[in-house]
Amino acid sequence: MASRKRVPTESHNKGPEGSAVAVGKRSRAGDQRHIAALILARGGSKGIPLKNIKTLAGIPLIGWVLRAAVDSELFDSVWVSTDHDDIEKVALSSGARVHRRSAEVSKDSSTSLDTIQEFLRLYPEVDIVCHIQATSPCLHPFHLKGALEYITEQGYDSVFAVVRRHHFRWQEVKKEKGELTRPLNLDPANRPRRQDWDGELCENGSFYFSTRDLIEKQGLLQGGKVAYYEMRPEYSVDIDVDIDWPVAEQRVLRYGYFGRDSPEVVRLLLCNVSGCLTEGRIFLSASGAEMISVNTRDTAGLRMLQREGVEVVLLTSSLDPVAQDLSQIVSQRLGCEVLRVGERPLEDLRPLVKKRDLTWKDVAYMGNEEVDVEVLNLAGLSAVPSDAPLMAINGAKYICSAAGGRGAVREFTEHIRLQKKKAKSQLEQDRIDRTNC
Known part of the structure; x- marks a missing residue:
């Protein structure tokens, strides 16, 4: 299927008074229907205040699905339906348009169907x-x-996401009936082995495709000619239902979508010494000598990448002579190159990448200053420590939970290794897709 390339237009961020002008050029012949992605994000939340924009692994929660929707290039328009100013700001910064929903569909009792019908x-x-x-x-x-x-x-009217579960379910029964429970999907006398049972398809809530006719004429999100799309369990994360925030962060770091340029396998890691391998503090000895420390977990992480075939290049600046001396010591122990960069690191790094016959998609970059933003944007994977300045944080694809010199480099190396495993998982998902076709 051909994709639609999303191109910003002047009307891109108009409010509900504007028309839903397409944000991308159609390249698919035949089907001229306008396809919109709609994310519902009400400001009220009984459990976690403003949960939809609470930071998850360095990105507002809603930003993860917005990135996937925008980068898919499948939609003529991508919308967030909200009643809150802060959610609107996040939506606009992520490339979406905003539908300011009415008070009538912003109540605790309002349903998703009510809000979608208003949108239509x-x-x-x-x-x-x-x-x-x-x-x-x-x-x-x-x-x-x-x-x-x-x-x-294939002409279906609705499609929704499911995950396959192998859970034996029991129904609770009132005590006065003499029993407490009865089986729903098994015969206890003939319990099947997992490998002999296909399991059950359960909605995972990730998405629901529906035609306008189905929603308006029948008042349904699922109906007509219905299909399901099976997602693997590792992608079926629902924070609303079955997962808490720390666990969700670990799942997202392993299986989340980090952008269209995120590489399957990183071949080169460029890592700043100052502020990434070091914590920014200088220790003075009694004789006046300056000293800085390096976390051994960080250097161990770099060694793991090297063993897996990733080249490591340490970056240092002429403005930081102490870090230069340290980088030489570390590079000798790791057996890696050290490169001195100037006030615009990109100018010094372009020849290095070209010499190795790589593209920026093959490169991972770790920086911690505003001057790093250009390279943070270009690299296939990029990261900053948690204590980096805001400009650098906004340019990175991954924000470490650890600070510079305190495990941030090790955290990023683990993230790079996880991307390789995620690529293998996607191949398995593709196999499921082909099987279900």
Whole structure:
């Protein structure tokens, strides 16, 4: 299926009074329907205040699904439906348009269907809606692409995401009936082995594709000719239901979508010494000698990458002579190159990348200052320590939970290694997709 390339237009961020003008050029022949992604993000939350924009692994929660929707290039428009100013700001900064929902559909008792129906009344140009759940941060563009093809290529009216579960379920029974529970999906006398049972398909809430006719005429999100799209368990994360924040962060770091340029395998890591391998403090001896420390967990992480075939180059600045001396010691122990960079690191690093016949997608970069932003944006994977300045944080694809010199480099090396495992998992998801076709 051909994709639609999203191109910003002047009307891109108009409010509900504007029309749903397409934000991308159609390249698919035949199907001329307007397909919109819609993320519902009400400001009220009984459990976690403003949960939809609470930071998860360095990015607002809603930002994970917005990145997947925008990068998929499948949608003519990507929307966030909200009643809160702060959520609106995050949506606009992520490349989405904003539908300011009315008070009538912003109540605790309001349903998703109520809000989507209001959206469709305001934007008659929309023919197909993909309702994406903001609390599903492990969504990837390939999930959306595989599901949409059921509608655009096979004529289905609705498609929703499921995960296969192998759980034996029991129904609770009132005590006065003489029993406390009865089996729902098994015969206790003939319990099947896991390998002999296909399991059950359970909604995971990640997304629901529906046609306008189905929603308006029948009042349904699932109906007509219905299909399901099976997602693997590792991608089926629902913070609303079955997972808490620390566990969710670990799942997202392992299986989340980090952008279209995120590489499957990193071949080169460029790492600043000052502020990344060091913590920014200088110790003075009684004789006046300056000393700085390095965390052994960080250097161990660099060694692991080297053993897996990733080249490591340490970066230092002429403005930091103490870090230069340290980098020489560390490089001797690691057997890696040291490169001195100037006030614009990109100018010094371009020849290095070209000499190795690499693209920026093959490169991981760790910096911690505003001068690093250009390279942080270009690199396939990029990171900053938790104590980096805001400009650097905004340019990075990954924000470490650890500070510079206190395990941030080790954390980033673990993240790089996880991307390789994630690529293998995606190959397995592709196998499921082909099986279900």
